[in-house]
Amino acid sequence: MSTILKTEKLDVSEEQHIVAVRQAVRRLALEIKLSLVDQTKIVTAASELARNLLIYGGGGEVILRTLSAGIRHGLKVEFIDEGPGIEDLELALRDGFTSGGGMGLGLGGAKRLVNEFEIDSAPGRGTRIGITRWK
Amino acid sequence: MDRIPILTMGQFLLVTIQVDMHDRLAMALQDDLTTRITTSRAKGVLIDISSLEIVDSFIGRMLGNISSMARVLGAEAVVVGMQPAVAITLVELGLSLDGVHTALDVEKGMQLLRRYIGAEFEESLSDVDDPEN
Ligand SMILES: Nc1ncnc2c1ncn2[C@@H]1O[C@H](COP(=O)(O)OP(=O)(O)OP(=O)(O)O)[C@@H](O)[C@H]1O
Numbered sequence: 001m002s003t004i005l006k007t008e009k010l011d012v013s014e015e016q017h018i019v020a021v022r023q024a025v026r027r028l029a030l031e032i033k034l035s036l037v038d039q040t041k042i043v044t045a046a047s048e049l050a051r052n053l054l055i056y057g058g059g060g061e062v063i064l065r066t067l068s069a070g071i072r073h074g075l076k077v078e079f080i081d082e083g084p085g086i087e088d089l090e091l092a093l094r095d096g097f098t099s100g101g102g103m104g105l106g107l108g109g110a111k112r113l114v115n116e117f118e119i120d121s122a123p124g125r126g127t128r129i130g131i132t133r134w135k
Numbered sequence: 136m137d138r139i140p141i142l143t144m145g146q147f148l149l150v151t152i153q154v155d156m157h158d159r160l161a162m163a164l165q166d167d168l169t170t171r172i173t174t175s176r177a178k179g180v181l182i183d184i185s186s187l188e189i190v191d192s193f194i195g196r197m198l199g200n201i202s203s204m205a206r207v208l209g210a211e212a213v214v215v216g217m218q219p220a221v222a223i224t225l226v227e228l229g230l231s232l233d234g235v236h237t238a239l240d241v242e243k244g245m246q247l248l249r250r251y252i253g254a255e256f257e258e259s260l261s262d263v264d265d266p267e268n
């Protein structure tokens with residue numbers, strides 16, 4: 001099991017907040033001394049998910065946590081919205097699937113960029129996505 | 136709203152992205168560049184992203200759009216200076232940046248642009264019948 005070292009919350013209700021999420025993720029990734037490539041990966045994944053949260057979820061909350069598990073440190077970022085939810089998760093995760101005008105890379109790409117990816121979503125219940133990158 | 140400055144260097148336009156762009160700023164740059172290519176009749180566009188710490192699907196799409204719009208307007212765009220960590224991440228994200236020319240730095244990007252333009256120049260010369268022959 002891991003213990004939480006630090007928790008931060010960000011509200012995402014406008015486009016500028018996506019930049020704020022990227023910056024917070026970068027700062028905490030540096031704090032737990034992730035390598036530059038790993039920092040870049042989790043910041044990029046967070047940017048994708050924050051944008052989805054705003055565009056499709058109608059905005060919501062981002063919770064950042066630094067974790068410690070023995071000698072390992074990690075960064076977990078959760079994206080929580082109360083939007084329409086995702087009907088077909090498998091389809092939404094597929095590269096190239098978009099219900100908007102995107103490239104359909106965000107979800108599948110974000111999943112590839114992190115060590116752990118959890119998604120919980122159902123129509124009418126909103127969407128909750130968690131990503132974790134370990135050092 | 137702030138905008139990313141576009142510099143003119145002879146027949147080229149140069150853009151250096153130095154801030155963490157929010158989406159609307161990226162869209163504005165795309166529009167501004169398209170307008171400037173037309174008004175300045177630029178033959179090439181150099182986009183320096185060496186200060187960019189990430190390229191996500193939104194920025195990636197913008198770079199692709201700029202490249203195709205430049206081409207439609209008779210110019211070529213080259214993206215220069217992508218950081219290695221950004222390039223690695225981009226591939227894993229699944230973005231291929233098809234149709235986007237890239238070069239290591241501004242210097243190499245300029246060489247590439249000159250080559251494209253030179254080729255075009257020679258092509259147009261061979262189309263013309265030289266009256267002295
Ligand atoms: N938070 C969310 N709430 C509701 N639907 C979502 C949410 N996130 C993603 N989706 C759905 O999943 C689809 C796929 O998302 P993904 O991020 O992979 O692609 P995209 O956003 O359409 O395009 P891209 O991210 O490449 O610009 C979206 O088109 C949308 O239908």
Ligand SMILES: [Mg+2]
Nearest residue numbers: 052102106107
């Ligand atoms: Mg997306």
